[in-house]
Amino acid sequence: MGYPALVKGKVRLACTGERVTGLINQTVQAGIHLEDIQWVHEQKLHLTVPLTHFFSFVSIARRNKVRLKIVKKEGVPFFMRKLKRRKAFLLGVALFILLTLSLSSFVWRVQIEGNEQIPERYVQALLKKEGVFVGQLKGKLPEAEVIQHDLLMHLPKASWVGFRVEGTRVIVTIVEKKEPETKKEENRDPGPVNLVAKKNAMVYDLRVERGNPLVEVNQVVKKGQILVSGIYGDPENPDHGKIVGAKGKVIGEVWYESNVSVPLVQKRKVYTGERVKKLSPYLFSMIIPNPFAEKVPFKKVETIRKIHSCYLGKWRLPFGLVEDEILEMKWVKKDLTPEDAVMLGKMRAREELQQRLGGNGRILEEKILHQRVENGKVNLKVHFDAIENIASIQPILQGE
Amino acid sequence: MRKWVSDWLDLPAEVTEEVPRIEMVGSRRLQIENYLEVEKFSPTELKLKVKEGTLQIKGEKLKIAVIYQDGVRIEGEIQELRYMK
Numbered sequence: 001m002g003y004p005a006l007v008k009g010k011v012r013l014a015c016t017g018e019r020v021t022g023l024i025n026q027t028v029q030a031g032i033h034l035e036d037i038q039w040v041h042e043q044k045l046h047l048t049v050p051l052t053h054f055f056s057f058v059s060i061a062r063r064n065k066v067r068l069k070i071v072k073k074e075g076v077p078f079f080m081r082k083l084k085r086r087k088a089f090l091l092g093v094a095l096f097i098l099l100t101l102s103l104s105s106f107v108w109r110v111q112i113e114g115n116e117q118i119p120e121r122y123v124q125a126l127l128k129k130e131g132v133f134v135g136q137l138k139g140k141l142p143e144a145e146v147i148q149h150d151l152l153m154h155l156p157k158a159s160w161v162g163f164r165v166e167g168t169r170v171i172v173t174i175v176e177k178k179e180p181e182t183k184k185e186e187n188r189d190p191g192p193v194n195l196v197a198k199k200n201a202m203v204y205d206l207r208v209e210r211g212n213p214l215v216e217v218n219q220v221v222k223k224g225q226i227l228v229s230g231i232y233g234d235p236e237n238p239d240h241g242k243i244v245g246a247k248g249k250v251i252g253e254v255w256y257e258s259n260v261s262v263p264l265v266q267k268r269k270v271y272t273g274e275r276v277k278k279l280s281p282y283l284f285s286m287i288i289p290n291p292f293a294e295k296v297p298f299k300k301v302e303t304i305r306k307i308h309s310c311y312l313g314k315w316r317l318p319f320g321l322v323e324d325e326i327l328e329m330k331w332v333k334k335d336l337t338p339e340d341a342v343m344l345g346k347m348r349a350r351e352e353l354q355q356r357l358g359g360n361g362r363i364l365e366e367k368i369l370h371q372r373v374e375n376g377k378v379n380l381k382v383h384f385d386a387i388e389n390i391a392s393i394q395p396i397l398q399g400e
Numbered sequence: 401m402r403k404w405v406s407d408w409l410d411l412p413a414e415v416t417e418e419v420p421r422i423e424m425v426g427s428r429r430l431q432i433e434n435y436l437e438v439e440k441f442s443p444t445e446l447k448l449k450v451k452e453g454t455l456q457i458k459g460e461k462l463k464i465a466v467i468y469q470d471g472v473r474i475e476g477e478i479q480e481l482r483y484m485k
Binding site for chain 2: 020021024025028029031032033034035036037038039042045
Protein backbone atom coordinates (compact mmCIF):
# COMPACT_ATOMS: atom_id res chain seq x y z
CA MET A 1 0.00 0.00 0.00
CA GLY A 2 2.24 2.80 1.22
CA TYR A 3 0.16 5.69 0.00
CA PRO A 4 -3.25 6.45 1.45
CA ALA A 5 -6.08 4.95 -0.56
CA LEU A 6 -7.26 8.32 -1.84
CA VAL A 7 -3.97 8.92 -3.66
CA LYS A 8 -4.30 5.60 -5.48
CA GLY A 9 -8.00 6.05 -6.12
CA LYS A 10 -11.17 4.39 -4.89
CA VAL A 11 -14.29 3.19 -6.66
CA ARG A 12 -17.69 3.03 -5.03
CA LEU A 13 -19.77 0.23 -6.50
CA ALA A 14 -23.33 -0.93 -6.29
CA CYS A 15 -23.38 -4.75 -6.28
CA THR A 16 -26.58 -6.57 -7.13
CA GLY A 17 -26.88 -10.36 -6.93
CA GLU A 18 -27.98 -13.27 -4.89
CA ARG A 19 -24.65 -14.14 -3.34
CA VAL A 20 -23.38 -10.80 -2.08
CA THR A 21 -22.13 -12.18 1.28
CA GLY A 22 -20.20 -14.82 -0.58
CA LEU A 23 -18.71 -12.09 -2.73
CA ILE A 24 -17.48 -10.26 0.35
CA ASN A 25 -15.89 -13.41 1.79
CA GLN A 26 -14.15 -14.36 -1.42
CA THR A 27 -12.87 -10.83 -1.99
CA VAL A 28 -11.43 -10.71 1.48
CA GLN A 29 -9.87 -14.15 0.99
CA ALA A 30 -8.14 -12.74 -2.08
CA GLY A 31 -6.49 -10.14 0.10
CA ILE A 32 -8.54 -7.14 -0.99
CA HIS A 33 -9.59 -4.47 1.45
CA LEU A 34 -13.21 -3.46 1.30
CA GLU A 35 -14.51 -0.30 2.84
CA ASP A 36 -17.81 1.17 3.85
CA ILE A 37 -20.11 -1.74 3.00
CA GLN A 38 -23.69 -0.62 3.20
CA TRP A 39 -26.76 -2.74 2.90
CA VAL A 40 -29.37 -1.38 0.51
CA HIS A 41 -31.75 -4.30 0.30
CA GLU A 42 -31.59 -8.07 0.48
CA GLN A 43 -29.65 -8.45 -2.77
CA LYS A 44 -27.92 -5.13 -3.13
CA LEU A 45 -24.87 -3.64 -1.42
CA HIS A 46 -22.81 -0.52 -1.79
CA LEU A 47 -19.10 -0.88 -1.17
CA THR A 48 -15.80 0.80 -1.89
CA VAL A 49 -12.89 -0.97 -3.57
CA PRO A 50 -9.38 0.38 -4.05
CA LEU A 51 -8.70 1.14 -7.70
CA THR A 52 -5.63 -1.12 -7.70
CA HIS A 53 -7.81 -4.13 -6.94
CA PHE A 54 -10.74 -3.09 -9.08
CA PHE A 55 -10.25 -5.64 -11.88
CA SER A 56 -9.62 -8.63 -9.62
CA PHE A 57 -12.77 -7.61 -7.76
CA VAL A 58 -14.69 -7.49 -11.05
CA SER A 59 -13.61 -11.02 -11.93
CA ILE A 60 -14.66 -12.32 -8.48
CA ALA A 61 -18.00 -10.58 -8.94
CA ARG A 62 -18.47 -12.24 -12.34
CA ARG A 63 -17.87 -15.66 -10.83
CA ASN A 64 -20.56 -14.98 -8.22
CA LYS A 65 -22.93 -13.62 -10.84
CA VAL A 66 -23.09 -10.25 -9.18
CA ARG A 67 -23.81 -7.25 -11.36
CA LEU A 68 -21.73 -4.12 -10.72
CA LYS A 69 -22.47 -0.50 -11.29
CA ILE A 70 -20.05 2.31 -10.58
CA VAL A 71 -21.55 4.90 -8.25
CA LYS A 72 -18.66 7.19 -7.61
CA LYS A 73 -14.97 7.55 -8.45
CA GLU A 74 -12.68 9.30 -6.04
CA GLY A 75 -8.98 9.95 -5.74
CA VAL A 76 -6.05 11.35 -7.60
CA PRO A 77 -6.08 9.07 -10.71
CA PHE A 78 -9.67 10.10 -11.56
CA PHE A 79 -8.89 13.70 -10.86
CA MET A 80 -5.94 13.56 -13.21
CA ARG A 81 -8.05 12.09 -15.97
CA LYS A 82 -10.59 14.84 -15.48
CA LEU A 83 -7.82 17.38 -15.72
CA LYS A 84 -6.65 16.00 -19.05
CA ARG A 85 -10.08 16.57 -20.45
CA ARG A 86 -10.18 20.19 -19.31
CA LYS A 87 -7.30 21.74 -21.23
CA ALA A 88 -8.26 25.32 -20.47
CA PHE A 89 -8.32 24.67 -16.76
CA LEU A 90 -4.91 23.06 -16.92
CA LEU A 91 -3.63 25.98 -18.90
CA GLY A 92 -4.99 28.31 -16.26
CA VAL A 93 -3.21 26.42 -13.51
CA ALA A 94 0.04 26.50 -15.42
CA LEU A 95 -0.39 30.18 -16.18
CA PHE A 96 -1.12 30.93 -12.56
CA ILE A 97 1.99 29.13 -11.36
CA LEU A 98 4.08 30.78 -14.03
CA LEU A 99 2.71 34.22 -13.21
CA THR A 100 3.26 33.79 -9.49
CA LEU A 101 6.79 32.63 -10.08
CA SER A 102 7.63 35.43 -12.49
CA LEU A 103 6.01 38.15 -10.41
CA SER A 104 7.71 37.00 -7.26
CA SER A 105 11.08 37.27 -8.90
CA PHE A 106 10.85 41.05 -9.03
CA VAL A 107 11.52 43.55 -6.30
CA TRP A 108 8.20 45.16 -5.49
CA ARG A 109 9.14 47.38 -2.63
CA VAL A 110 12.25 48.93 -1.19
CA GLN A 111 11.86 49.65 2.47
CA ILE A 112 14.30 51.78 4.36
CA GLU A 113 14.10 51.70 8.11
CA GLY A 114 16.02 53.04 11.04
CA ASN A 115 16.95 56.35 9.50
CA GLU A 116 16.10 59.52 11.38
CA GLN A 117 18.53 62.06 10.05
CA ILE A 118 19.57 60.56 6.75
CA PRO A 119 16.92 61.42 4.18
CA GLU A 120 15.19 58.43 2.61
CA ARG A 121 15.50 59.88 -0.89
CA TYR A 122 19.23 59.96 -0.56
CA VAL A 123 19.41 56.33 0.44
CA GLN A 124 17.05 55.42 -2.38
CA ALA A 125 19.23 57.21 -4.88
CA LEU A 126 22.29 55.39 -3.61
CA LEU A 127 20.46 52.08 -3.82
CA LYS A 128 19.39 52.77 -7.38
CA LYS A 129 22.96 53.33 -8.34
CA GLU A 130 23.78 49.95 -6.84
CA GLY A 131 21.00 48.34 -8.84
CA VAL A 132 18.39 48.06 -6.11
CA PHE A 133 15.09 49.58 -7.17
CA VAL A 134 11.44 48.68 -7.58
CA GLY A 135 11.06 46.50 -10.65
CA GLN A 136 14.54 45.04 -10.51
CA LEU A 137 14.86 41.30 -11.00
CA LYS A 138 15.71 39.67 -7.72
CA GLY A 139 18.40 37.63 -9.40
CA LYS A 140 20.15 40.77 -10.55
CA LEU A 141 20.50 42.21 -7.07
CA PRO A 142 24.10 42.49 -6.04
CA GLU A 143 25.44 40.63 -3.05
CA ALA A 144 24.17 41.89 0.28
CA GLU A 145 27.68 42.37 1.59
CA VAL A 146 28.65 44.53 -1.38
CA ILE A 147 25.63 46.76 -0.94
CA GLN A 148 26.17 47.04 2.78
CA HIS A 149 29.77 48.01 2.27
CA ASP A 150 29.07 50.56 -0.47
CA LEU A 151 26.20 52.16 1.40
CA LEU A 152 28.25 52.44 4.53
CA MET A 153 31.01 54.14 2.52
CA HIS A 154 28.57 56.71 1.16
CA LEU A 155 26.72 57.32 4.39
CA PRO A 156 29.14 58.80 6.87
CA LYS A 157 26.34 59.27 9.37
CA ALA A 158 25.50 55.58 9.47
CA SER A 159 27.35 53.22 11.71
CA TRP A 160 25.85 50.03 10.29
CA VAL A 161 23.79 49.13 7.24
CA GLY A 162 21.87 45.92 6.83
CA PHE A 163 20.42 44.60 3.59
CA ARG A 164 18.01 41.73 3.30
CA VAL A 165 15.40 40.42 0.92
CA GLU A 166 12.10 39.20 2.33
CA GLY A 167 9.96 37.77 -0.43
CA THR A 168 9.50 40.60 -2.90
CA ARG A 169 10.56 43.23 -0.41
CA VAL A 170 14.01 44.66 0.01
CA ILE A 171 14.63 45.91 3.52
CA VAL A 172 17.52 48.22 4.23
CA THR A 173 18.19 48.82 7.89
CA ILE A 174 20.29 51.78 8.84
CA VAL A 175 21.74 52.35 12.27
CA GLU A 176 22.75 55.93 12.65
CA LYS A 177 25.67 57.16 14.63
CA LYS A 178 24.70 58.67 17.93
CA GLU A 179 26.35 62.03 18.14
CA PRO A 180 27.12 63.40 21.55
CA GLU A 181 24.82 66.20 22.56
CA THR A 182 26.66 69.40 21.93
CA LYS A 183 24.39 71.69 23.87
CA LYS A 184 25.65 70.87 27.31
CA GLU A 185 25.53 73.49 29.98
CA GLU A 186 29.24 73.33 30.70
CA ASN A 187 30.35 73.56 27.13
CA ARG A 188 28.35 76.61 26.31
CA ASP A 189 30.42 79.71 26.44
CA PRO A 190 28.64 82.25 28.60
CA GLY A 191 31.08 85.02 27.70
CA PRO A 192 33.62 86.38 30.09
CA VAL A 193 32.95 85.27 33.64
CA ASN A 194 34.27 85.48 37.14
CA LEU A 195 34.34 82.46 39.37
CA VAL A 196 32.56 83.04 42.67
CA ALA A 197 32.11 80.84 45.71
CA LYS A 198 29.00 78.67 45.76
CA LYS A 199 29.08 78.29 49.52
CA ASN A 200 31.10 79.08 52.59
CA ALA A 201 34.25 77.03 52.55
CA MET A 202 37.96 76.89 53.02
CA VAL A 203 39.99 76.82 49.85
CA TYR A 204 41.70 73.47 49.53
CA ASP A 205 43.10 73.67 46.05
CA LEU A 206 43.05 76.08 43.12
CA ARG A 207 43.11 74.82 39.55
CA VAL A 208 42.93 77.94 37.47
CA GLU A 209 43.20 77.63 33.72
CA ARG A 210 42.58 81.25 32.95
CA GLY A 211 42.00 84.31 35.06
CA ASN A 212 43.41 86.04 38.07
CA PRO A 213 43.09 84.14 41.35
CA LEU A 214 42.15 86.38 44.22
CA VAL A 215 42.25 83.81 47.01
CA GLU A 216 44.87 81.52 48.39
CA VAL A 217 44.89 77.97 49.61
CA ASN A 218 43.62 77.60 53.19
CA GLN A 219 41.80 80.91 52.99
CA VAL A 220 38.23 80.94 54.27
CA VAL A 221 35.81 82.28 51.70
CA LYS A 222 32.19 83.32 51.99
CA LYS A 223 29.37 82.54 49.66
CA GLY A 224 29.35 84.88 46.69
CA GLN A 225 32.95 85.97 47.09
CA ILE A 226 34.96 86.28 43.89
CA LEU A 227 37.50 83.50 43.76
CA VAL A 228 39.03 83.95 40.33
CA SER A 229 38.63 87.22 38.50
CA GLY A 230 38.19 87.25 34.76
CA ILE A 231 39.99 90.53 34.50
CA TYR A 232 43.75 90.68 34.22
CA GLY A 233 45.63 93.55 35.69
CA ASP A 234 45.32 95.42 38.89
CA PRO A 235 42.56 93.97 41.01
CA GLU A 236 42.21 97.28 42.81
CA ASN A 237 41.31 98.92 39.55
CA PRO A 238 39.01 96.44 37.91
CA ASP A 239 37.81 98.74 35.18
CA HIS A 240 41.18 99.05 33.53
CA GLY A 241 42.25 95.43 33.09
CA LYS A 242 41.89 93.26 30.08
CA ILE A 243 38.81 91.10 30.24
CA VAL A 244 39.68 87.47 29.49
CA GLY A 245 37.16 85.51 31.49
CA ALA A 246 38.03 83.03 34.18
CA LYS A 247 38.14 79.31 33.84
CA GLY A 248 39.09 76.64 36.28
CA LYS A 249 38.15 74.80 39.39
CA VAL A 250 38.37 75.86 42.96
CA ILE A 251 38.26 72.98 45.37
CA GLY A 252 36.95 73.98 48.75
CA GLU A 253 36.71 72.18 52.03
CA VAL A 254 33.13 72.31 53.20
CA TRP A 255 31.69 71.15 56.47
CA TYR A 256 28.47 69.30 56.52
CA GLU A 257 26.40 68.17 59.41
CA SER A 258 23.74 65.59 59.10
CA ASN A 259 21.21 64.21 61.51
CA VAL A 260 20.28 60.59 61.18
CA SER A 261 17.97 58.51 63.21
CA VAL A 262 18.07 54.74 63.01
CA PRO A 263 15.38 52.60 64.63
CA LEU A 264 16.79 49.75 66.67
CA VAL A 265 14.19 47.37 65.28
CA GLN A 266 14.48 46.97 61.56
CA LYS A 267 11.43 45.82 59.67
CA ARG A 268 11.86 44.30 56.27
CA LYS A 269 9.57 42.81 53.69
CA VAL A 270 10.38 39.24 52.71
CA TYR A 271 8.69 37.04 50.15
CA THR A 272 7.89 33.58 51.45
CA GLY A 273 8.07 32.00 48.01
CA GLU A 274 4.41 31.00 47.97
CA ARG A 275 2.67 32.33 44.93
CA VAL A 276 -0.57 32.05 43.04
CA LYS A 277 -1.26 33.05 39.47
CA LYS A 278 -4.62 34.41 38.48
CA LEU A 279 -5.83 35.08 34.98
CA SER A 280 -8.85 37.21 34.36
CA PRO A 281 -10.13 38.75 31.15
CA TYR A 282 -10.66 42.44 30.77
CA LEU A 283 -12.78 44.55 28.50
CA PHE A 284 -11.85 48.20 28.03
CA SER A 285 -10.80 49.14 31.53
CA MET A 286 -13.04 46.66 33.31
CA ILE A 287 -11.55 43.52 34.77
CA ILE A 288 -14.04 40.71 34.85
CA PRO A 289 -13.23 38.62 37.91
CA ASN A 290 -13.55 34.90 37.67
CA PRO A 291 -16.49 33.99 39.93
CA PHE A 292 -15.19 30.44 40.42
CA ALA A 293 -11.70 31.50 41.41
CA GLU A 294 -10.40 30.20 44.69
CA LYS A 295 -9.70 32.63 47.44
CA VAL A 296 -6.09 33.61 47.86
CA PRO A 297 -4.85 31.70 50.89
CA PHE A 298 -2.33 34.32 52.02
CA LYS A 299 -2.64 36.96 54.69
CA LYS A 300 -0.23 39.54 53.40
CA VAL A 301 0.34 39.67 49.72
CA GLU A 302 1.92 41.70 47.03
CA THR A 303 0.54 41.63 43.53
CA ILE A 304 2.50 41.87 40.34
CA ARG A 305 0.16 42.65 37.49
CA LYS A 306 0.89 41.96 33.86
CA ILE A 307 -1.50 42.90 31.10
CA HIS A 308 -1.63 40.83 27.96
CA SER A 309 -3.57 42.66 25.30
CA CYS A 310 -4.86 41.10 22.16
CA TYR A 311 -3.37 42.47 19.02
CA LEU A 312 -4.74 42.42 15.54
CA GLY A 313 -1.70 43.13 13.50
CA LYS A 314 -0.57 46.49 14.80
CA TRP A 315 -3.77 47.46 16.59
CA ARG A 316 -4.27 46.84 20.24
CA LEU A 317 -7.72 45.49 20.82
CA PRO A 318 -9.64 46.74 23.84
CA PHE A 319 -9.71 43.36 25.52
CA GLY A 320 -7.27 40.77 26.68
CA LEU A 321 -6.07 39.03 29.77
CA VAL A 322 -4.80 40.35 33.07
CA GLU A 323 -2.32 38.12 34.76
CA ASP A 324 -1.98 38.70 38.48
CA GLU A 325 0.85 37.03 40.25
CA ILE A 326 0.10 37.08 43.94
CA LEU A 327 3.14 36.62 46.11
CA GLU A 328 2.89 35.96 49.78
CA MET A 329 5.08 38.17 51.89
CA LYS A 330 5.80 38.78 55.53
CA TRP A 331 7.56 41.29 57.66
CA VAL A 332 10.79 40.22 59.25
CA LYS A 333 11.95 42.04 62.33
CA LYS A 334 15.59 42.39 63.16
CA ASP A 335 16.95 43.85 66.35
CA LEU A 336 20.06 45.96 66.14
CA THR A 337 22.58 46.65 68.87
CA PRO A 338 23.26 50.36 69.38
CA GLU A 339 26.72 49.90 67.88
CA ASP A 340 25.33 48.38 64.74
CA ALA A 341 22.72 51.13 64.54
CA VAL A 342 25.42 53.76 64.76
CA MET A 343 27.36 52.04 62.01
CA LEU A 344 24.29 51.86 59.85
CA GLY A 345 23.42 55.51 60.51
CA LYS A 346 26.91 56.63 59.64
CA MET A 347 26.81 54.62 56.46
CA ARG A 348 23.49 56.09 55.45
CA ALA A 349 24.61 59.63 56.16
CA ARG A 350 27.75 59.05 54.16
CA GLU A 351 25.86 57.65 51.19
CA GLU A 352 23.43 60.52 51.28
CA LEU A 353 26.16 63.10 51.29
CA GLN A 354 28.11 61.32 48.60
CA GLN A 355 25.06 61.47 46.44
CA ARG A 356 24.71 65.18 47.04
CA LEU A 357 28.32 65.82 46.20
CA GLY A 358 28.10 63.83 43.03
CA GLY A 359 31.21 62.73 41.27
CA ASN A 360 33.13 65.89 41.92
CA GLY A 361 33.49 65.75 45.64
CA ARG A 362 34.73 63.33 48.19
CA ILE A 363 34.57 62.98 51.93
CA LEU A 364 37.77 63.61 53.81
CA GLU A 365 36.74 62.94 57.35
CA GLU A 366 33.71 62.02 59.38
CA LYS A 367 33.04 62.36 63.06
CA ILE A 368 30.12 61.59 65.28
CA LEU A 369 29.32 64.68 67.25
CA HIS A 370 26.42 63.44 69.16
CA GLN A 371 24.74 60.13 69.81
CA ARG A 372 21.66 59.39 71.84
CA VAL A 373 19.35 56.42 72.23
CA GLU A 374 15.77 57.56 72.53
CA ASN A 375 12.40 55.85 72.10
CA GLY A 376 13.96 52.82 70.49
CA LYS A 377 15.91 54.93 68.06
CA VAL A 378 19.48 56.01 67.82
CA ASN A 379 19.80 59.69 66.94
CA LEU A 380 23.09 60.68 65.45
CA LYS A 381 24.66 63.93 64.51
CA VAL A 382 27.54 63.35 62.13
CA HIS A 383 30.04 65.87 60.97
CA PHE A 384 31.60 65.51 57.57
CA ASP A 385 34.56 67.24 56.14
CA ALA A 386 34.25 67.12 52.38
CA ILE A 387 35.95 68.69 49.43
CA GLU A 388 34.19 69.73 46.28
CA ASN A 389 34.28 72.26 43.50
CA ILE A 390 32.89 75.47 44.98
CA ALA A 391 33.39 77.69 41.93
CA SER A 392 30.35 78.88 40.06
CA ILE A 393 30.35 81.21 37.13
CA GLN A 394 29.16 84.77 37.22
CA PRO A 395 29.19 86.84 34.05
CA ILE A 396 31.22 90.04 34.10
CA LEU A 397 28.84 92.85 33.45
CA GLN A 398 30.43 95.26 31.07
CA GLY A 399 29.68 98.91 30.58
CA GLU A 400 28.67 99.51 34.14
CA MET B 401 -2.43 -28.31 22.10
CA ARG B 402 -2.48 -24.64 21.30
CA LYS B 403 -4.50 -23.83 24.39
CA TRP B 404 -1.97 -25.73 26.45
CA VAL B 405 0.90 -23.74 24.92
CA SER B 406 -0.83 -20.47 25.55
CA ASP B 407 -1.54 -21.34 29.19
CA TRP B 408 1.90 -22.68 29.82
CA LEU B 409 3.86 -19.87 28.15
CA ASP B 410 1.41 -17.22 29.38
CA LEU B 411 0.89 -15.93 25.85
CA PRO B 412 -2.30 -14.10 24.87
CA ALA B 413 -4.89 -16.50 23.56
CA GLU B 414 -5.62 -14.59 20.35
CA VAL B 415 -2.00 -15.02 19.27
CA THR B 416 -1.74 -18.73 19.76
CA GLU B 417 -5.27 -20.06 19.40
CA GLU B 418 -6.74 -18.06 16.51
CA VAL B 419 -9.73 -17.21 18.67
CA PRO B 420 -11.33 -13.86 17.87
CA ARG B 421 -10.24 -10.75 19.63
CA ILE B 422 -13.15 -8.35 20.02
CA GLU B 423 -12.78 -4.70 20.85
CA MET B 424 -15.75 -2.44 21.35
CA VAL B 425 -15.48 1.32 21.49
CA GLY B 426 -18.59 2.81 22.98
CA SER B 427 -21.70 1.38 21.44
CA ARG B 428 -21.01 2.55 17.92
CA ARG B 429 -17.86 0.78 16.95
CA LEU B 430 -16.81 -2.86 17.09
CA GLN B 431 -13.50 -4.26 15.93
CA ILE B 432 -13.06 -7.99 15.50
CA GLU B 433 -9.82 -9.70 14.66
CA ASN B 434 -9.35 -13.35 13.73
CA TYR B 435 -12.76 -13.89 12.21
CA LEU B 436 -13.28 -16.53 9.56
CA GLU B 437 -16.16 -15.48 7.36
CA VAL B 438 -19.17 -13.22 7.02
CA GLU B 439 -22.29 -15.34 7.19
CA LYS B 440 -25.01 -12.78 7.08
CA PHE B 441 -25.11 -9.05 6.62
CA SER B 442 -28.05 -6.72 7.05
CA PRO B 443 -28.52 -3.37 8.80
CA THR B 444 -30.10 -5.06 11.84
CA GLU B 445 -28.16 -8.29 12.10
CA LEU B 446 -24.64 -9.41 11.29
CA LYS B 447 -23.28 -12.92 11.68
CA LEU B 448 -19.57 -13.65 11.66
CA LYS B 449 -18.16 -17.15 11.64
CA VAL B 450 -15.32 -17.51 14.12
CA LYS B 451 -13.29 -20.48 15.32
CA GLU B 452 -15.57 -21.64 18.08
CA GLY B 453 -18.93 -20.86 16.59
CA THR B 454 -20.77 -17.84 15.29
CA LEU B 455 -20.77 -14.28 16.54
CA GLN B 456 -24.10 -12.58 16.25
CA ILE B 457 -24.28 -8.79 16.33
CA LYS B 458 -27.64 -7.09 16.54
CA GLY B 459 -28.35 -3.43 16.25
CA GLU B 460 -29.54 -0.75 13.88
CA LYS B 461 -28.02 0.92 10.82
CA LEU B 462 -25.12 -1.52 10.92
CA LYS B 463 -22.48 -1.29 8.25
CA ILE B 464 -19.04 -2.72 7.64
CA ALA B 465 -16.63 0.18 7.71
CA VAL B 466 -13.56 -1.82 6.74
CA ILE B 467 -13.04 -5.49 6.06
CA TYR B 468 -9.88 -7.39 5.28
CA GLN B 469 -8.42 -10.81 5.88
CA ASP B 470 -7.51 -10.46 9.55
CA GLY B 471 -10.14 -8.09 10.78
CA VAL B 472 -13.37 -6.27 10.37
CA ARG B 473 -14.70 -3.02 11.75
CA ILE B 474 -18.42 -2.62 12.21
CA GLU B 475 -20.11 0.71 12.83
CA GLY B 476 -23.66 1.49 13.81
CA GLU B 477 -25.94 1.33 16.82
CA ILE B 478 -24.84 -1.94 18.37
CA GLN B 479 -27.32 -3.40 20.81
CA GLU B 480 -26.43 -7.03 21.22
CA LEU B 481 -23.41 -9.27 20.86
CA ARG B 482 -23.86 -12.98 21.24
CA TYR B 483 -21.72 -16.11 20.92
CA MET B 484 -23.56 -19.04 19.32
CA LYS B 485 -21.73 -22.35 19.59
